[in-house]
Amino acid sequence: MTDTVSSALLAHESSARYEELKLAFACECAERVRHLLEDERVTRCLDVLKAYVKGEADRAALDQAAAEAATLANGHQGSRSLDGVGHAAVSASYAVANALGGRAIQAADYAAYAVVYAEGGYGAVCDPESFVAERKWQLAALERLVH
Secondary structure, three states, X not given: OHHXXXXXXXXXXXXXXXXXXXXXXXXXXXXXXXXXXXXXXXXXXXXXXXXXXXXXXXXXXXXHHHHHHHHHHHOOOOOOOOOOOOHHHHHHHHHHHHHHOOOHHHHHHHXXXXXXXXXXXXXXXXXXXXXXXXXXXXXXXXXXXXX
């Protein structure tokens, strides 16, 4: 289903608003997993992205937040949970870092993993059906942004 989301986004690649659309979509995906973030600094980075998408922050602030989020995601201690539910925070951090970096599909993927990990741990991420509802939400969010 990632291909479906990717194809839907790429269908707008020739649009003058494509970069704006990618950032807005990535922001929506990362916002959806905000509650799973464990580090307040990552949350503040997400706030910068949200402000940038609204036109309330400049490119320099976005670039600084992107660098910080990447460092924080790469330095995340990981999950100590036996069932893998703790991996939701790691995936959510990577969703934010990728969103800030303008990598919308990767942000969507990490956000989807965060949601699925939070709901069902390791077992759920092994089942492709666990991702269907999240991918449907992502497609609907993208459609909302386009129209």
